[in-house]
Amino acid sequence: MPREMTYPCYTCGSDQPHRQPRDDRERDIIRELTHARTPHAYVDDYWICGRTDYDCRNIRHAWRVKPFDPPRKMPEPD
Template identity: 70%
Template sequence: MTYYCHTCGSDQPHRQPRDDRERDVIRELAQKQKPNAFVDDYWICVSAERDCRNIRYAWSTKPFEAPHKMPEPEE
């Protein structure tokens, strides 16, 4: 899915959370603003030009006051 990315400043490809770790990160962020937030309504930027990983809400370009990025997977 292509959405506007606030961090990249242009339309970029986005994906939904892939695993429980990513869903937990989004759930923690979203619960602070919307107690009944649906995690799959949040998308992660997967820009091919840069390693963005900015998290956005499907209906809002900038859902968080400060942009939040999905942390790198722990190895």
């Protein structure tokens, strides 16, 4: 079950609730963004903004507010 933490969000400009990837689809998207070398690379150190009043979905790393330039957003499920 994904955990939730409060982290600073680069695109929101404030501390917001963030969640870990929920499923294999989200983990695969992060692996692709990070150019992971193996298909089972650990990506649960990446967190997705869960702000409810604004659909942010910005992806950040646990230790880096802005791991991607430009910032990347978790796409909506198909």
